[in-house]
Amino acid sequence: MSDVHDLEPQAFLEEVHSFEFWFQAVEGYLSGTTWGHRPDAIESPMSAEDRDRLITVLCNYCVGEAAALEGASGLIVIAPNRLAKVFLATQVADEGRHLEVFYHRMRDLGVSDPEREVERRASGSLQTFRRRLLELVASKDWEAAIFAQNVILESLEFAVFQDHAREADPVTAEVLRGVVKDERRHIGFGENELGRRVASAPHIRARLGQIKKELDHLVLEALEETNLLLGLPRDEHERLGRIYLESVARLGFAT
C-alpha cells in the first residue's frame, strides 16, 4: 500500500482519532515555538487604539476557548465510543493550549490580569453561548453539545481566526495560525460525528435544527462584534458569515 487513500475506512478512523496521530501532528507545527509562536518573532509597532482593540478581541477568543475546553472535557464522559473519547482528550489539550497562548499574548500586550480583563470586556453573546453550551453538556445531550461546540463554535472560530491571521501583527498571526491548524481537527470531528448520526437517525435533525435556531444569533452577533473590532470591510463580514454557515448547511440545516 503506497497511498493513504488505500486505507480501510475503519483503519483511517482509528489512525486519525489516536493520540499518536495527534502527537505527531502537533509536533510538526508547534515544535520550537514558545507560547504559540517562534521565540524570535518580532513585535511590530502598534498604536494604543489598535492594541486596545486587539486585547478586546483576545478576550472574546478566550471566552470561546474556555467554553470549548470545559465543553470538550465534559463530553468525554458521555462520548459514545473509545475513539470519540480519545479524540476529545486531544481536543481538551488543544483548547487548554489555545486558552494559554491567548492569555499569554494579552500579557505580552501589557495586560497584568487577563482573567479580570476577560470578565470586563468579553462579548455578552459569547458568554451566553458558553453558558448554554455547558448546559447542553451537563444535560448529557451528546448530539446537541457536539453540534454547539464542534460545529457552531469551532466553525466560527475557524473562520474568524483565519481571517484575523491575515491582518494581524506578526506575533498574533503566528499564534492564530497554530490555533487554526488545531481547529481543522475539531470542526472535522464535529461534522463527521454528527453527519453519521443524522444519517442513521434522521429524527436527530429536528432537535439540532432547534439548537441552531437558538444559538445562531448569538454566534452571528459575536461574529459581527469581532469583525467591527478587527475593522473588516462589510463584504468580509458577509464572507465570514457564509463560511460559518457552510458547515451547518452541509449537515442539511437550512441557512
Place this chain on the structure above:
Amino acid sequence: MSGVPDGGARDERDVAATVELAEGEPAAGSPAANDPQGDRQRFVLDDTGFDEVPKKYRRFYRKWKGAGDRLAPNEVICPVCKVVIRSSRTLLPGDRVYCMPCMSRLVVTRNEATGDLEALVAY
C-alpha cells in the same frame, strides 16, 4: 508536468518511487481499487511543507494557495477544511479519499456546471 502548481505532483515516470505506508491491498472505493488495470496516470508526491499531519502522510496534502492556484488531476479540495488532498493516481468521480487534517472521508464527484472535480463529505 505542465499546469501543475508549484510544489504540486510530478509524473511518477520522472522520479524514483516513494516510501511505502504499510502492507496490504487497497480498500474498496480507493483510487487504486477503482483502477484495477492500472490505466490511470501515477504521480510521485513531494512533501510541500504541509505540517499538520504526521510526516509519513504529509505528501498527501498541501495548502491551497488561493487565487492563481490550480488543482492537478490527482488533487481535490476538502470542503470541510479547504486543504488540498492529493492522490498518487489521477482522481475520477466515485473515488474515496481521506482528509487527515480534518479527519473526513470524502467521495470525488464532478461538478456538472464547471466540469471540475469536487469532493463531498461521506458521513
